[in-house]
Amino acid sequence: MPRNPTVSNDVLLDRLTHLFRMVGYESASMARIAAATGLEKSSLYHRFPNGKQQMALEVTERVGATFANVVLAPALQHETPVAKRVETIAANLREFYKEGTMPCLLEALSVEAVNESISANLRSAAEAWIGVFAAIGVEAGMPRRRARQCAQDAVANIEGALVLARVTGDTTAFERSLKSLPNQLTSHDDQRN
Amino acid sequence: MPRNPTVSNDVLLDRLTHLFRMVGYESASMARIAAATGLEKSSLYHRFPNGKQQMALEVTERVGATFANVVLAPALQHETPVAKRVETIAANLREFYKEGTMPCLLEALSVEAVNESISANLRSAAEAWIGVFAAIGVEAGMPRRRARQCAQDAVANIEGALVLARVTGDTTAFERSLKSLPNQLTSHDDQRN
DNA sequence: GTCTATACGACGATAGAC
DNA sequence: GTCTATCGTCGTATAGAC
Numbered sequence A, B: 001m002p003r004n005p006t007v008s009n010d011v012l013l014d015r016l017t018h019l020f021r022m023v024g025y026e027s028a029s030m031a032r033i034a035a036a037t038g039l040e041k042s043s044l045y046h047r048f049p050n051g052k053q054q055m056a057l058e059v060t061e062r063v064g065a066t067f068a069n070v071v072l073a074p075a076l077q078h079e080t081p082v083a084k085r086v087e088t089i090a091a092n093l094r095e096f097y098k099e100g101t102m103p104c105l106l107e108a109l110s111v112e113a114v115n116e117s118i119s120a121n122l123r124s125a126a127e128a129w130i131g132v133f134a135a136i137g138v139e140a141g142m143p144r145r146r147a148r149q150c151a152q153d154a155v156a157n158i159e160g161a162l163v164l165a166r167v168t169g170d171t172t173a174f175e176r177s178l179k180s181l182p183n184q185l186t187s188h189d190d191q192r193n
Numbered sequence C: 001g002t003c004t005a006t007a008c009g010a011c012g013a014t015a016g017a018c
Numbered sequence D: 001g002t003c004t005a006t007c008g009t010c011g012t013a014t015a016g017a018c
Helices: A010-024 A030-035 A042-047 A051-071 A082-096 A106-110 A117-140 A144-168 A171-179 A181-185 B011-024 B028-039 B040-047 B051-071 B082-096 B105-110 B116-139 B144-168 B172-179 B183-185
Strands: none
Touching: A010 A051, A010 A106, A010 B082, A030 A042, A030 B183, A051 A082, A051 A106, A051 A117, A051 B028, A082 A117, A082 A171, A082 A181, A082 B028, A106 A117, A106 B144, A117 A144, A117 A181, A117 B028, A117 B144, A144 A181, A144 B105, A144 B116, A144 B172, A171 A181, A171 B144, B011 B028, B011 B051, B011 B082, B011 B105, B028 B040, B028 B051, B051 B082, B051 B105, B051 B116, B082 B116, B082 B172, B082 B183, B105 B144, B116 B144, B116 B183, B144 B172, B144 B183, B172 B183
């Protein structure tokens, strides 16, 4: 019988996700993970026989799925006007990144290249994100090639603003990156060089 | 007498900088540092009595200085046309980030918040960067407030593109972020929302 | 100023009781 | 399924010879 009430798989992964996003992979020691999740190390190995790497792998899988199926999902509601969908996505991103105060797994885990599976998950998530943004641009009338560039730039904008927020403590650039999303993704006149 | 030819302080810091930029702080173990620098661990402690933290501290100081005094220095040549200076800075950034393939210390070290001095150095470097970009905007006729926003956005663009490059392997967004610098920093018409 | 050798704590991971 | 207790390794850091 567990001394402490068992932590559900969902809550467990939530807490792991939070920790990995905040401190990355190497800084998230088993001791810190145990403290953050409320489970002892050996209990964690029972759930994740392959240890930390498996935790990070499952976290990247789950976050990738959540990001696609929740945050970016409004993109698929083709009955809703494009502008409206972009606004909804912006709101979702604001929430997902906690107004710019919570780092992205892409930044947190990409520096310390843990293993190829994790890197592949991060790459897939990033490319799915860009793909969704590009599809919006195409729908709004952009040529495919330009839509893809604008999509990349919009994602880069958001990611860079998160870096800036973490380093300087100023989240205003993040807020602007969301505010300018409609223009970046659907505008007909070229905003770039 | 040293068995191996002594490594100069400059070369030593160059190699430390490279390693920290590539793998971050925690992944840069003393063993890896020894391998990367060509010095044994105890020799490294002779040069950096406070160990890894001192190495990271000196690296952030030096990179901050280099960035301000070399990469961004052309901004101060007021006899040169603004457009020309921005182009020179873009070229310097391209070189500094090796066409987008070499990470920025801001990303590499900001996730694992090592200590307050290092964080302060990163913050200073980022703010100096934004300050220089903003000054260029003001010089080009932007209102102070808007120049600062454009400067932040330009930096965020570059940083985000570097994240994207590391995750997806695609450096085209990085190249675009440099190409669009002139427009971002000196353009009179508002590119943002 | 660099080396070899070593101390010692923290790390990821496992064994076995309940 | 969670716990306590423990293993071996690798981490940072130091001692002392040259």
